[in-house]
Amino acid sequence: MARPRLPLGALGNISVTEQPDERGMYRAKANYRRANGTLGQVTRWRKSRIKARLAVQAAFGQLDDAASASISPNTRMRRLADLFIEEKKARRAPGTVQTYQVAIDAHIKPGLGDLSIREAGSTQRLNDFITRVAKDHGHGAAKNCRSVLSGMMAMAVRNGALDRNPVREVERIEKPGRPGSTPIPPERLGGFLHAVCQDEHMKASGYADVFRMMAGTGMRMGEQLGITWDAIDFEKNMIHAVQQAKYLKGKGAVLQRFPKTHASRRSITVPDSVMAVLRERRALGLPSDLGLVFVNADGGVVDPNNVERALRERRDALGFPGVTSHSLRKCVATMLDDAGLSARQIADYLGHSKPSMTQDVYMQRSRSTADSARLLQQRLDGLL
Numbered sequence: 001m002a003r004p005r006l007p008l009g010a011l012g013n014i015s016v017t018e019q020p021d022e023r024g025m026y027r028a029k030a031n032y033r034r035a036n037g038t039l040g041q042v043t044r045w046r047k048s049r050i051k052a053r054l055a056v057q058a059a060f061g062q063l064d065d066a067a068s069a070s071i072s073p074n075t076r077m078r079r080l081a082d083l084f085i086e087e088k089k090a091r092r093a094p095g096t097v098q099t100y101q102v103a104i105d106a107h108i109k110p111g112l113g114d115l116s117i118r119e120a121g122s123t124q125r126l127n128d129f130i131t132r133v134a135k136d137h138g139h140g141a142a143k144n145c146r147s148v149l150s151g152m153m154a155m156a157v158r159n160g161a162l163d164r165n166p167v168r169e170v171e172r173i174e175k176p177g178r179p180g181s182t183p184i185p186p187e188r189l190g191g192f193l194h195a196v197c198q199d200e201h202m203k204a205s206g207y208a209d210v211f212r213m214m215a216g217t218g219m220r221m222g223e224q225l226g227i228t229w230d231a232i233d234f235e236k237n238m239i240h241a242v243q244q245a246k247y248l249k250g251k252g253a254v255l256q257r258f259p260k261t262h263a264s265r266r267s268i269t270v271p272d273s274v275m276a277v278l279r280e281r282r283a284l285g286l287p288s289d290l291g292l293v294f295v296n297a298d299g300g301v302v303d304p305n306n307v308e309r310a311l312r313e314r315r316d317a318l319g320f321p322g323v324t325s326h327s328l329r330k331c332v333a334t335m336l337d338d339a340g341l342s343a344r345q346i347a348d349y350l351g352h353s354k355p356s357m358t359q360d361v362y363m364q365r366s367r368s369t370a371d372s373a374r375l376l377q378q379r380l381d382g383l384l
Contacts, residue, residue: 005033006031006032006033006039007033007072007073007074007161008033008034008037008072009032009033009034009071009072009074009075010032010033010072010073010074011030011031011032011042011056011057011060011074012030012031012032012033013030014028014029014030014053014056014057015028015029015030016028016049016052016053019045024047025045025046025047026045026046026047026048026049026051026052027043027044027045027052028043028044028045028046028049028052028053028055028056029041029042029043029044029056030042030056030060032060042056042059042060043056044056044059061076061079071083071117071155071156071159071160071161072117072159072160072161073116073117073118073121073161073162074116074117074118075116075117075156075161076113076114076115076116076117077108077109077112077113077114077115077116077117077120077152078109078113078114080117080152080155080156081104081108081109081113081148081152083155084100084104084148084151084152084155085097085100085101085104087155088100088151093256093258094248094251094256095246095248095256098248098249099144100144100147100148100151102144103141103144103145103147103148104148106137106141107133107137107141107145108145108148108149108152111129111132111133112129117153117156117161117162118161121153121156121162121166122166123166123167123169123170126149126166126167126170127169127170127171129145130142130145130146130149130170130171130173131171131173133145134173139173142173143173146167146170146173149167149170150165150167150168153165153166153167183327183330183331183333183334184320184323184327184328184330184331185331185334186331186334186335186338186379188320189215189331189379189380191319192211192318192320192323193211193212193215195318195319195320196208196211196212196318197212199314199318201310201314202310202314205310206281206294206295206302207307207310207311209277209280209281209294210224210225210294210302210307211311211325211328212273212277213274213277213278214325214328214329214332215328215331215332215380216270216271216273216274216277216332216373216380217239217268217270217274217332218328218329218331218332218333218349218350219241219329219350219351220244220260220264220325220329220351221245221304221307221308221325222244222245222246222256222260222304223241223244223259223260223264223351224294225244225245225292225294225301225302225304225307226243226244226245226255226256226292226301227239227241227292227293227294228243228290228291228292228293229282229291229292229293230291231243232278232293234275234278234279236269237269237270237271237272237274237275237373238267238268238269238270239267239268239270239274240266240267241259241264241265241266241267241268241351242257242258242259242265243255243256243257243258243259244256244258244259244260244264245301245302245303245304246304247303247304247305252301252303253296253300253301253302253303253304254301255290255292255301259351260351261351263347263351263352264351265351266348266351268348268349268373269373270373271373271374271380273380278293281293281294286299287299288300307325308324308325311323311324311325312324329350332349332350333346333350335379336349339379
């Protein structure tokens with residue numbers, strides 16, 4: 001019976017023999033199959049059988065032609081993870097790639113990296129791994145690992161290393177019952193804004209104006225800090241949300257020239273009180289090469305994490321423990337809901353894809369957000 005052919009990119013059986021002419025030395029060798037189907041051979045000499053075998057395995061992993069070969073069932077998960085990241089660098093935003101890399105370095109490589117795709121391709125094994133991550137590191141880490149593993153295994157399927165994606169059958173990670181950020185009750189919004197505006201650090205840093213605007217726009221922190229003057233129409237009371245401020249490891253705070261999601265790209269009519277804050281900011285004449293409304297001490301992009309941290313450090317003293325910037329988004333949504341706007345109108349204003357994932361009514365957004373702005377202004381009169 002003919003010996004089965006090695007899969008592309010796979011290393012064959014390693015044979016180890018003692019070398020009589022080389023006292024105390026052992027030779028290990030193995031064939032491997034290149035991406036073009038031809039065979040190559042790896043040979044290494046070491047002073048023990050185990051070291052010789054390990055040397056062949058290490059050398060194989062470093063071969064350019066082996067590394068570029070099609071993914072096989074014997075490819076290690078750490079190698080698959082590296083290939084996955086390289087692919088995503090060309091297709092995803094730097095922040096997204098950074099999130100993937102954290103999940104790989106912190107959890108996937110330590111937990112599954114030394115397994116082959118074939119060994120790791122058990123739904124039960126992957127389910128146990130993700131459940132363990134959720135228990136030890138939280139829902140967010142487990143969710144990211146599940147997403148990355150799904151992408152990695154999909155890559156393996158496309159390359160013929162697996163017949164199906166085993167992550168599809170992995171149980172969804174349910175978020176614990178702990179509630180998220182609590183919305184600021186509309187009746188307490190004025191008190192919150194007053195407290196923020198009286199805080200010396202919030203005023204000096206410009207963060208107070210960030211929260212004053214968020215009370216009328218409901219924008220995400222990154223969106224708010226990414227607003228540039230050319231994205232504002234003062235005649236129409238309109239802001240175009242087309243980019244965001246974001247922190248990237250190794251680069252610091254940067255202006256990402258696209259929003260968080262497709263649905264986040266929107267043009268909203270905002271209340272007069274928001275435009276008043278913008279006119280105050282414009283009168284300050286703060287220099288910014290990027291034309292930003294909010295700038296740091298050097299005129300650059302404000303790191304969203306710094307604003308969030310400032311609020312966390314001061315919220316207890318302000319009388320609003322547990323409040324985050326997301327609390328303002330929820331407050332805005334509550335005010336619009338109380339005013340009788342539809343879920344679609346509220347989603348358009350806040351930049352959510354839901355409640356209609358399949359029907360984005362972009363042509364009607366400017367009209368619906370004008371209603372939102374009018375109703376918000378009624379609630380914000382005297383607060384900003």
